[in-house]
Amino acid sequence: AQSVTQLGSHVSVSEGALVLLRCNYSSSVPPYLFWYVQYPNQGLQLLLKYTSAATLVKGINGFEAEFKKSETSFHLTKPSAHMSDAAEYFCAVTPASGGSYIPTFGRGTSLIVHP
């Protein structure tokens, strides 16, 4: 079964610092990969997705992620953190083949931004 691992349940950065949230997937065939963000008291919303068209994917709010097959990773980055980026971030994966279309989510990483 497909799965994703998010290293670090909490990441703390200062405003203006680089944001790096880690995601690794377990699959011999590269799946479709997604990053979602959940702000307090809101539903999850898509930040960006990887669909094999390009390894570097740009998303909303200045976030981007790079797909690295050799490392089975899809880490999320942002050059300069803003206070409004404080939220829960989830990596998700959908199999590229097979019977299931169900997205599987990681445990999430809480991003804390200090002034």
Added chain:
Amino acid sequence: DTGVSQNPRHKITKRGQNVTFRCDPISEHNRLYWYRQTLGQGPEFLTYFQNEAQLEKSRLLSDRFSAERPKGSFSTLEIQRTEQGDSAMYLCASSPQQGRNEKLFFGSGTQLSVL
């Protein structure tokens, strides 16, 4: 596009009672998903519908849980004989297409507390 709507936002019930949640997906979205999320965890898949057909259910899902999507529009999730372990946020999501790389549109969830 009014978004995915879930009702109620909060539900408090006593152990052993039955509860029902409703989800109204975005109009014309074919797929509808139910997930469950507990504190510190990512969304856990429960079941999904393609139009009115329930195509997949989690093998971990208790027989006390049942879901319907009559006429392929709104969906209901019922939990019978609730247990304290059922306390969680229940999330509904919908998507418009049948592809594997489609993003999910999430509602704000229904928070269930079983006393």
